[in-house]
Every structure is written in structure tokens, then in C-alpha cells.
Amino acid sequence: MDTDSTLYEWIRIDAKIVTDMPDADLGIASIESKNHGNVLWIKLDRDAHRIGFALNPKLLEKYPNGITQDQAVEEAIESMKPFKLEVQRLDWWTHYKIRQSVARSLQKDAYILLGGDAAHLHSSGFAQGMNTGIHDATNLAWKLGGVVKGWYKPSVLETYASERRGAAKQLIQIDMDAAALISGDIPKKFQGLGRTADQVLSQFWKDTIDFNLGLGISYSPSVLNQSPLSSMHACGVRCPDTLVRAPGINMPRRFYDTLLEDGATGRWSVVIFAGNPALTQARYAELREPAAKLAGRHKGMLRLVTLLFGSAGGAWAALNGAAVGRFYFDSDGQAHSAFGIDQSSGALVVIRPDHILGFAAGLDDMDKIAGYFDEFVT
Numbered sequence: 001m002d003t004d005s006t007l008y009e010w011i012r013i014d015a016k017i018v019t020d021m022p023d024a025d026l027g028i029a030s031i032e033s034k035n036h037g038n039v040l041w042i043k044l045d046r047d048a049h050r051i052g053f054a055l056n057p058k059l060l061e062k063y064p065n066g067i068t069q070d071q072a073v074e075e076a077i078e079s080m081k082p083f084k085l086e087v088q089r090l091d092w093w094t095h096y097k098i099r100q101s102v103a104r105s106l107q108k109d110a111y112i113l114l115g116g117d118a119a120h121l122h123s124s125g126f127a128q129g130m131n132t133g134i135h136d137a138t139n140l141a142w143k144l145g146g147v148v149k150g151w152y153k154p155s156v157l158e159t160y161a162s163e164r165r166g167a168a169k170q171l172i173q174i175d176m177d178a179a180a181l182i183s184g185d186i187p188k189k190f191q192g193l194g195r196t197a198d199q200v201l202s203q204f205w206k207d208t209i210d211f212n213l214g215l216g217i218s219y220s221p222s223v224l225n226q227s228p229l230s231s232m233h234a235c236g237v238r239c240p241d242t243l244v245r246a247p248g249i250n251m252p253r254r255f256y257d258t259l260l261e262d263g264a265t266g267r268w269s270v271v272i273f274a275g276n277p278a279l280t281q282a283r284y285a286e287l288r289e290p291a292a293k294l295a296g297r298h299k300g301m302l303r304l305v306t307l308l309f310g311s312a313g314g315a316w317a318a319l320n321g322a323a324v325g326r327f328y329f330d331s332d333g334q335a336h337s338a339f340g341i342d343q344s345s346g347a348l349v350v351i352r353p354d355h356i357l358g359f360a361a362g363l364d365d366m367d368k369i370a371g372y373f374d375e376f377v378t
């Protein structure tokens with residue numbers, strides 16, 4: 001790892017705390033302090049709370065030999081003023097320096113793979129450490145599983161290293177600004193706006209919220225993320241979640257839940273957006289045979305789903321025959337629209353096992369979908 005050290009040092013204290021701050025048990029609060037940065041206040045399990053604050057250079061000067069537990073508690077009390085704070089029981093505390101780093105490579109000699117804090121380090125400011133580690137695991141598990149099963153060529157495992165290192169670098173970029181702002185400093189690019197560090201931090205949090213929640217992560221083009229050949233928006237991004245309806249019961253269901261059916265963990269979904277059957281029925285009939293061939297070639301690795309625009313009694317009523325794979329109605333067209341697919345043309349969409357969009361082609365292009373898989377399947 002190439003590590004960038006910062007001047008920032010933070011304290012965290014978990015304790016039974018009595019305070020006159022309003023709504024102290026509501027969940028999470030951020031307190032704009034004069035000398036202790038943007039103070040973190042969190043309701044923890046049982047009767048405990050966590051308080052976190054920054055030791056700025058002036059405070060660090062006060063403690064040339066390092067800060068003791070009692071001094072940390074005193075500074076915590078100071079950081080929350082004008083509210084009163086009484087620490088009745090101290091459960092845990094820590095004092096740490098903020099560093100930012102990403103491993104130069106997340107993969108070595110084919111099967112040595114790094115993830116979690118071993119791959120990337122940063123501040124705890126936007127609460128991303130464990131979250132990013134879980135994203136690493138989610139990205140890696142199905143690729144490693146598929147390689148072990150003999151499904152994939154080595155190029156698939158290599159995308160773990162490139163995709164997750166890219167995301168970690170983006171995280172570090174965000175963290176550099178976040179850590180500075182939480183510590184009470186305004187990074188150069190935000191200076192001259194006439195706003196305080198707390199005000200810039202609040203806006204910065206909003207501007208980066210998609211990434212921080214893990215929903216806005218995107219991956220570069222690769223053997224897995226290829227340019228869509230249909231009207232669909234993009235590949236390498238998380239697939240949209242919308243409501244669809246199962247035939248018969250006709251109850252709304254999250255599209256994401258349908259992707260987890262049939263013991264589908266670790267499997268690909270090829271979704272046939274069948275469009276409006278009045279316009280697409282004949283073309284749909286043509287894809288039954290190549291779809292069955294695709295499913296046969298990749299048995300156990302992928303599943304097929306048909307999503308039809310509108311509603312009908314069932315697949316036979318709408319398509320004049322059986323549906324390919326699992327079957328759902330996109331009654332109000334929200335799924336077609338969220339994926340950017342025209343109901344008059346339909347499309348074929350490949351969704352990776354981690355729900356990232358891999359590829360898309362026209363309704364008549366099942367051979368292109370087969371070609372997509374042939375690039376990385378053994």
C-alpha cells in the first residue's frame with residue numbers, strides 16, 4: 001500500500017452518557033462544534049451512546065505526550081457544549097490517526113486476493129469501511145465460486161481486482177475531503193465559497209450520497225460490462241429495482257426479489273423484456289428456441305426471465321404459448337421505462353449475479369447474448 005498520512009486525529013468514546021441535548025436517543029446527530037470538528041453522536045445498543053470528535057492541531061499541542069482516557073472524556077464534554085454531558089460508565093475508547101491508502105493490486109499470482117481493510121484504508125467519517133469490505137465480498141464471491149466450479153476463464157476473477165480497486169480509489173477521493181471537513185478544515189477546492197466547513201460537509205454528503213449508500217457504484221467496461229446494443233441506458237451500473245407482478249396472484253413484487261428465486265444466488269439472469277405483446281408476439285415466438293439453447297449450454301449458471309409489458313390472464317393469453325423461464329408482468333411499464341427499454345421493441349438484458357447490468361441486446365439478438373457469455377465462459 002502507498003499510504004497518505006493526514007494531520008487528522010480522531011477520538012471515539014462508547015459510554016453510558018447523560019446529556020440535556022434534545023432528542024439524544026433518536027439515532028444519529030452531527031453537532032457543529034467550535035474546536036472539535038463536526039462531532040458525531042450515535043445511539044448504540046442498550047444504554048450506550050458513541051461520541052466522536054476531531055483533535056485539531058491546537059488540541060494536539062495541548063497533549064504533547066498523547067491524550068489519556070480521562071483527558072479524552074474531558075474533551076468529549078467540551079466538544080458538546082453548550083449541552084451538558086456526564087459520562088457515567090466508559091465501555092471503550094480509541095484515538096486514531098487518519099490515513100488513506102489503496103493496495104497497488106488486489107490480486108497476485110491468480111489466487112491471492114485482497115479485500116476489506118487489507119485492500120483499502122481511510123477514515124471512518126462516512127462509515128464506509130465495513131460497507132466497502134462487504135461490497136468487495138459481494139463482487140468476489142460469485143466470481144471465485146464460478147472459477148472454482150470451472151465455469152469461468154481467469155479473466156472473470158481479474159475483474160474483481162480492477163472493479164474493486166477502482167471503487168476503493170473513488171472512495172479514498174471522497175474520504176480525503178470528508179475527513180478534512182469533519183476535522184473542521186475546508187479543502188482548497190471548496191474555499192472562497194463563504195461557507196463554513198460544516199456547511200460544505202452537509203452539501204458534500206448530499207452530493208456523494210449515491211456512492212456512500214453503495215447504490216451509485218459503477219464499474220468500467222470489461223469482458224463483463226459491455227456496451228449495450230439496445231436502447232438500455234448503461235452497463236456496469238446497479239440494475240434498477242421496480243415493482244412487477246406475478247401471474248395469477250397479481251400482487252406487486254420487487255424485481256430484485258424475483259432475481260433471487262430458484263436458488264439463484266450466484267447465478268446470472270437473462271431477462272427478456274418482451275415489450276407490448278400486440279407488437280412483439282411474433283418476435284418473441286422466434287426466440288424460444290435460441291433461449292432454450294442458451295439455458296442448456298449454461299445449465300445451473302444462468303436463468304431466464306420474461307417480463308411482459310401490460311397485464312393478461314397469463315403467458316398463453318398474451319404470448320400465444322409458454323413463456324421462456326420465469327414470467328412476470330410489467331403492468332404499468334415501470335420496469336421497461338427504468339431500464340430505458342421501448343415497449344414497442346423490447347430487449348434482452350443480462351444481469352450479473354451481483355445485480356450489476358452486464359450487457360443488453362435487441363429482442364432478436366439472442367446470438368449476441370450467447371456471444372457475450374462465450375467470451376468468458378469455459
Ligand SMILES: Cc1cc2nc3c(=O)[nH]c(=O)nc-3n(C[C@H](O)[C@H](O)[C@H](O)COP(=O)(O)OP(=O)(O)OC[C@H]3O[C@@H](n4cnc5c(N)ncnc54)[C@H](O)[C@@H]3O)c2cc1C
Pocket residue numbers: 012094115116117118124127128129130131132133
Ligand atoms: C472507530 C471506527 C468506526 C468505524 N465505523 C464504521 C461504520 O460505521 N461503518 C463501516 O462500514 N465501517 C466502519 N469502520 C470500519 C470497519 O470497522 C472496518 O472497515 C472493518 O472492520 C474491516 O473489516 P475487515 O474484515 O476487512 O478487517 P478486520 O476487521 O481488521 O479483520 C481482520 C481480522 O484478521 C485478523 N488477523 C490479522 N492478521 C492475522 C493473521 N496473520 N492470521 C489470522 N488472522 C489475522 C485480525 O485479528 C482481524 O480479526 C469503523 C472503523 C473504526 C476504527
